[in-house]
Amino acid sequence: MENRQTTSALLIVGHGSTVNPDSSAPTLAYAAEIRRRHFFVDVACAFWKEEPSLRDARFFFDDSAIKEVYVVPNFISEGYFTQTVIPRELELGGRITNRGNGQTWKYCEPVGNDSEMTELLLKRAKEIAPEAPAGSTTLIIAAHGTDLNENSAGAAKREAEKIRKLDRYAAVLNLYMEEPPLITHWMKLTDTKNVVVVPFFISDGLHSYEDIPVMLGIAKKRSALNLSAAARDEIFRQNPYKIGNRSLYYASAIGTEPQLADIIIKQVARFDCGSEGSLPTS
Amino acid sequence: MPDSIERALAAALTDACYFGQILIRKAGENGFVLCHRDDQGFDGLRLFQNPEDAIEISKFDDIENYRPLKTAPNLSRGWQLAVVDLSDLRRALDYFYPGRLAALVAWKENRLKTTPLRQTLDRQSGMYRIAAKISDAQINSLVGDFCRSDGGCLRAILWKRNESGIIPSTKLPPEKFEPAHDQALGPGPTTAAIAVIPLLCQEACNLLVAAARKVVKGE
Numbered sequence: 123m124e125n126r127q128t129t130s131a132l133l134i135v136g137h138g139s140t141v142n143p144d145s146s147a148p149t150l151a152y153a154a155e156i157r158r159r160h161f162f163v164d165v166a167c168a169f170w171k172e173e174p175s176l177r178d179a180r181f182f183f184d185d186s187a188i189k190e191v192y193v194v195p196n197f198i199s200e201g202y203f204t205q206t207v208i209p210r211e212l213e214l215g216g217r218i219t220n221r222g223n224g225q226t227w228k229y230c231e232p233v234g235n236d237s238e239m240t241e242l243l244l245k246r247a248k249e250i251a252p253e254a255p256a257g258s259t260t261l262i263i264a265a266h267g268t269d270l271n272e273n274s275a276g277a278a279k280r281e282a283e284k285i286r287k288l289d290r291y292a293a294v295l296n297l298y299m300e301e302p303p304l305i306t307h308w309m310k311l312t313d314t315k316n317v318v319v320v321p322f323f324i325s326d327g328l329h330s331y332e333d334i335p336v337m338l339g340i341a342k343k344r345s346a347l348n349l350s351a352a353a354r355d356e357i358f359r360q361n362p363y364k365i366g367n368r369s370l371y372y373a374s375a376i377g378t379e380p381q382l383a384d385i386i387i388k389q390v391a392r393f394d395c396g397s398e399g400s401l402p403t404s
Numbered sequence: 405m406p407d408s409i410e411r412a413l414a415a416a417l418t419d420a421c422y423f424g425q426i427l428i429r430k431a432g433e434n435g436f437v438l439c440h441r442d443d444q445g446f447d448g449l450r451l452f453q454n455p456e457d458a459i460e461i462s463k464f465d466d467i468e469n470y471r472p473l474k475t476a477p478n479l480s481r482g483w484q485l486a487v488v489d490l491s492d493l494r495r496a497l498d499y500f501y502p503g504r505l506a507a508l509v510a511w512k513e514n515r516l517k518t519t520p521l522r523q524t525l526d527r528q529s530g531m532y533r534i535a536a537k538i539s540d541a542q543i544n545s546l547v548g549d550f551c552r553s554d555g556g557c558l559r560a561i562l563w564k565r566n567e568s569g570i571i572p573s574t575k576l577p578p579e580k581f582e583p584a585h586d587q588a589l590g591p592g593p594t595t596a597a598i599a600v601i602p603l604l605c606q607e608a609c610n611l612l613v614a615a616a617r618k619v620v621k622g623e
């Protein structure tokens with residue numbers, strides 16, 4: 123992939139939140155990291171529920187040197203946001219939009235579609251349970267499900283199928299908060315000594331701090347968003363949780379992996395290749 | 405090479421100026437020092453030196469509540485951020501007041517498109533579609549309350565209520581629609597002692613749309 127330092131800009135789109143202070147943090151951090159690599163003329167973020175808004179982003183990148191703007195949704199899957207909200211708010215006509223100012227805006231795939239998500243899930247699972255032999259461990263990919271906005275269930279299922287084929291873990295399950303197979307039933311659905319749970323979300327929030335831990339039986343309802351950041355993170359630091367004769371390991375949201383910055387850049391390469399592109403060297 | 409935003413920022417900066425609740429002062433040859441405008445001259449401020457620190461400084465108010473609207477007049481106090489140059493200043497200001505510099509530059513260059521509130525509401529889908537059902541009278545009081553500079557939001561409103569150009573709310577003072585007015589000063593014709601870089605609102609934010617939805621649903 124050619125160096126885009128002189129003519130391309132990058133817009134990373136996140137969901138953001140009006141209640142969760144941690145929602146936009148990964149997206150902002152990836153933007154700062156990619157900016158440090160000087161790979162694009164400009165790197166900016168925009169959010170649906172935070173500032174700057176997607177509407178604001180229409181006024182970014184007015185530098186005449188910028189010929190293309192790559193828009194990468196930092197979302198776990200395709201869905202309502204990637205298909206309806208983002209194109210509408212940014213006034214995108216499709217994959218390629220030519221603006222009146224001569225700029226071309228290129229709408230890339232969401233990061234969750236990238237094949238490297240599988241690697242990330244495996245890496246995260248290994249990191250939080252280094253001592254648990256995969257052969258006696260069940261890996262659970264925990265997603266939202268029944269989600270009008272994102273097809274998170276489908277994406278988690280796809281990842282689980284890919285990891286199952288690798289034949290590393292005793293079992294690989296895709297469980298959901300709001301549709302069967304339910305996370306709450308994890309004890310019945312698993313029979314290994316070790317169980318590793320990775321939340322398939324783009325940022326940590328109420329779901330990963332509280333809802334899923336409550337469903338797993340490792341936390342009580344406690345309005346986690348009112349706690350300090352350190353107190354919220356405690357839930358990820360007490361591994362393994364001993365429940366009966368089981369050891370349960372619980373990870374933070376997959377979207378907080380620093381490697382996501384590479385995956386964001388990769389979506390730009392993929393756009394230009396029309397397929398899986400190779401990672402640029404920076 | 406500085407981009408157009410940095411160039412415009414450099415042109416707008418005086419030795420000391422206000423940007424919302426922030427006081428920006430030139431320091432040394434290239435640097436700048438930022439603090440809450442009410443903390444000017446205070447000792448014992450917590451010192452920061454990285455533009456990225458602005459993310460955390462602006463995340464919570466003084467009583468640790470999350471700030472979903474960065475232009476709300478509840479920026480925390482007690483900090484001072486020193487940045488080394490114009491590019492880091494721009495970065496920090498983009499974290500404090502996201503997107504506001506780009507809007508300002510577009511406005512100065514006559515590129516800033518404003519969107520009437522009715523159009524913003526009519527565009528919504530999903531759970532926000534219902535917000536379009538809000539009546540004109542409800543808009544008048546909602547905007548008058550939600551966007552007011554004392555306790556709501558420090559941006560100067562540039563959008564109209566509808567395409568015939570009706571002002572969004574008769575409950576807001578005329579200076580709420582005036583970019584040159586220092587919104588943090590409160591109502592009245594008073595002008596700030598030092599230069600002010602305006603915070604502009606070219607289109608209703610998602611929070612106002614969400615509030616309109618609540619009004620319609622009677623929540």
Ligand code: SF4
Nearest residue numbers: 551557605608609612
């Ligand atoms: S609509 Fe504009 S002025 Fe009103 S609260 Fe939102 S950002 Fe502020």
